[in-house]
Amino acid sequence: MEPRHHLPDDLLLAYAAGSLSEGWSLAVASHLTYCPTCRQRDAALEAIGTAALEEMPPSPMDPHAFEACMARAENFEEEQPAKLSMSATTPAPLRHYLGCDLDAVKWSPLGGGIRQHLIETGDETRARLLYIPPGEDVPQHTHQGLELTLVLAGSFADGDEEFHAGDIEVADETVDHTPISGPNGPCICLAVTNAPLVFRSWLPRMIQRFAKI
Amino acid sequence: MIDVASTAEHSWEALLIAVAETGDRDAFSRLFAHFAPRVKSYLLRHGSSPSQAEDIAQETLALLWRKAGLFDPDKASASTWLFRIARNQMIDRIRRRQRPELDPNDPLLAPDPEPAPDKQASKHEDITAVRSALAQLPEKQREVIMLSFFEEYPHPAIAEKLQLPIGTVKSRIRLALARLDSLLDRNAHGES
Numbered sequence: 001m002e003p004r005h006h007l008p009d010d011l012l013l014a015y016a017a018g019s020l021s022e023g024w025s026l027a028v029a030s031h032l033t034y035c036p037t038c039r040q041r042d043a044a045l046e047a048i049g050t051a052a053l054e055e056m057p058p059s060p061m062d063p064h065a066f067e068a069c070m071a072r073a074e075n076f077e078e079e080q081p082a083k084l085s086m087s088a089t090t091p092a093p094l095r096h097y098l099g100c101d102l103d104a105v106k107w108s109p110l111g112g113g114i115r116q117h118l119i120e121t122g123d124e125t126r127a128r129l130l131y132i133p134p135g136e137d138v139p140q141h142t143h144q145g146l147e148l149t150l151v152l153a154g155s156f157a158d159g160d161e162e163f164h165a166g167d168i169e170v171a172d173e174t175v176d177h178t179p180i181s182g183p184n185g186p187c188i189c190l191a192v193t194n195a196p197l198v199f200r201s202w203l204p205r206m207i208q209r210f211a212k213i
Numbered sequence: 214m215i216d217v218a219s220t221a222e223h224s225w226e227a228l229l230i231a232v233a234e235t236g237d238r239d240a241f242s243r244l245f246a247h248f249a250p251r252v253k254s255y256l257l258r259h260g261s262s263p264s265q266a267e268d269i270a271q272e273t274l275a276l277l278w279r280k281a282g283l284f285d286p287d288k289a290s291a292s293t294w295l296f297r298i299a300r301n302q303m304i305d306r307i308r309r310r311q312r313p314e315l316d317p318n319d320p321l322l323a324p325d326p327e328p329a330p331d332k333q334a335s336k337h338e339d340i341t342a343v344r345s346a347l348a349q350l351p352e353k354q355r356e357v358i359m360l361s362f363f364e365e366y367p368h369p370a371i372a373e374k375l376q377l378p379i380g381t382v383k384s385r386i387r388l389a390l391a392r393l394d395s396l397l398d399r400n401a402h403g404e405s
Contacts, residue, residue: 002323009390010383014366018300021366022311029313036325039315043289047338048393050296051347052362054340058250059257062267066245070238072275092316122310146367166323 003035003166009045011148011170012038016045023125023192027148027168029093030190034166090152094190097127102152102188107131111207114138118212119190126212127192132156132181139204140178145195147171149179154187156180222340225291233281241278248292249274252299258363259307269306273299289337346396354389361386 007028014020015028032039062068086092087101097119098105107115113133121127132138134154149169156163158179163169171177181187197213207213225247231240249270256266276298284294304312315322347355357371364370372379 008387010368010386011366013361013386013390017362017366018304018308018312019361019364019366022313024366025311026313029315033315033319033321034323036323039325043293044338045390046293046296047290047340047343048347048358049300049362050290050293050338050340051343052359053251053255053296053299054292054344055347055359056251056254056258059253059266061249061253061270065249065267065271066242069245069249069271069274070241070278072271073278076275076279086316086318086320088320091321092319093313096313 001164001166002037003031003164003168005161005163005167005169006035007031007038007041007168008170009041012041013045013048016042016049021121021123021125023121023123023127023194024146024148026093026097026119026121026127027150027190027192030091030152031150031166031168033091033093094152097121098129102129105129108211110211110213111204112136116211116213125192125194127190128213130187130189130191132187132189134181134185134187135183137178137180140176140200141197141204142176142200143171143173143193143195143197145172145193147197148190148192150190152188152190154185155182156187156189157182222290222292226286229277229281229284229291229294230286232278233284244277244291244295245274248277248295252295255299256303256307259303261307265306269302272306273302276302287337290340292340293338342397342400343393346393346400349396350389350392354385354392357382357385358389358393 011020011024011028015025020028032042087095090098090102095101098117105117107117109115113136115131117129117131119127119129129152130138132154147170149163149171151163151165151167153165155165156179158169158177161169162182196208199208225244228237228240228244231237232244252273253266253270256269257263261269273295277295280298284291289297301312304310347358350358357375360371360374361368364374368379368382372382375382377385
């Protein structure tokens with residue numbers, strides 16, 4: 001089923017421009033795998049980038065640039081594309097970071113049956129997989145920055161909205177919510193944040209000190 | 214002799230296909246003459262030094278030659294293909310970071326819907342149409358779109374340059390893109 005919750009234009013534009021850092025880009029590329037609508041939008045935004053490139057006033061190249069370029073082209077090492085085995089459960093960009101499928105991920109418990117798996121990115125974002133048992137709520141929290149949550153398996157509800165595999169939720173400091181996982185099976189999400197979540201009660205705050213959420 | 218500066222989009226495509234099929238150096242030299250100086254400016258605008266910009270521009274065009282065989286005119290215009298190579302070189306060499314991308318062979322990849330019958334002709338974006346729609350945008354909207362291609366997300370630098378709150382930058386980007394969409398629609402219908 002095609003996702004119903006999409007990426008906003010400002011994030012897709014930043015991705016098309018190449019100005020989005022690694023953690024956010026991981027969530028965007030994974031959502032694009034599920035979502036033909038956002039892929040089409042991405043292509044339209046790349047066309048704007050192409051127009052911007054065409055509008056650049058030309059800067060003169062070195063007088064021997066063409067010959068130098070041809071010499072490089074002749075001498076490129078043949079690139080062997082990395083053979084990455086594929087799976088039908090884990091988007092390839094994410095699988096590249098995990099090194100395995102979702103069902104082989106090593107989880108750390110966070111309490112209340114909720115588990116996480118931290119993903120290394122080389123930037124200021126924190127990326128993690130979250131495993132939330134059926135019918136469990138993530139304690140009520142708000143955000144100091146941005147949070148992108150992509151559903152990979154199962155579903156969660158946030159207020160009146162339901163999020164299924166491929167759906168992405170964008171939350172910022174204006175959102176105060178208590179997402180609840182769906183009743184049928186655990187919900188596994190990719191969550192990317194750039195600032196700690198702000199929990200409403202003391203127990204999650206205590207767990208937070210250990211879990212780096 | 215073709216005036217390179219005014220060569221239309223479909224000619225870039227023909228030249229790139231000639232490079233792919235017969236290794237046509239003359240065709241490539243015309244692509245080089247048009248695109249290398251623009252890629253160099255794009256890289257300078259992203260903060261590289263003149264010697265680094267020269268180096269990466271040469272590398273970008275060398276990659277265009279090398280990867281020409283992978284170019285699929287049904288999926289992208291020739292200039293967008295080049296834009297992607299230049300952008301990815303910029304991310305790799307200037308920003309020095311990874312850019313996760315979807316894999317077209319991913320079994321999880323949701324298939325594209327069949328195009329509507331009246332859209333069969335345009336398999337990808339028409340860059341000439343996008344340029345003329347951009348030119349019709351109000352100056353402030355055009356400015357914020359152009360800046361988006363050169364400044365880091367989430368746009369504090371744009372907000373500073375324009376002396377606007379970040380929220381206003383975001384909403385101006387949204388308005389500008391919506392306006393661009395309706396201009397593209399209107400221009401397309403005006404032509405048919």
